[in-house]
Amino acid sequence: MAREHRAARKSGPRTNLYDDITDKIIAELEDGRLPWIQPWGTAAAEAPLTMPRNASTGRQYSGINVLILWGSVIQRGYPTQHWLTFRQALSLG
Numbered sequence: 001m002a003r004e005h006r007a008a009r010k011s012g013p014r015t016n017l018y019d020d021i022t023d024k025i026i027a028e029l030e031d032g033r034l035p036w037i038q039p040w041g042t043a044a045a046e047a048p049l050t051m052p053r054n055a056s057t058g059r060q061y062s063g064i065n066v067l068i069l070w071g072s073v074i075q076r077g078y079p080t081q082h083w084l085t086f087r088q089a090l091s092l093g
Helices: 017-030 064-076 086-092
Strands: none
């Protein structure tokens, strides 16, 4: 069965993830923080900053996704390094 194409987003141009990560690092530097020497066990991070894993498959994330997910753990104080896609969460109930 052919896959249906979704309508294009009307919210404007899609942002580049690499630009987003670069902008976050630059903002940290401008605030006087050196993100590459920050201790990984920060008080802001509830979960230890181990390699993020997909909670459904157990697969480790790689590349820029690791930095994005670590940033979310630190910024939002998530208690775990396990992640799901929206569809995986729906299928798990």
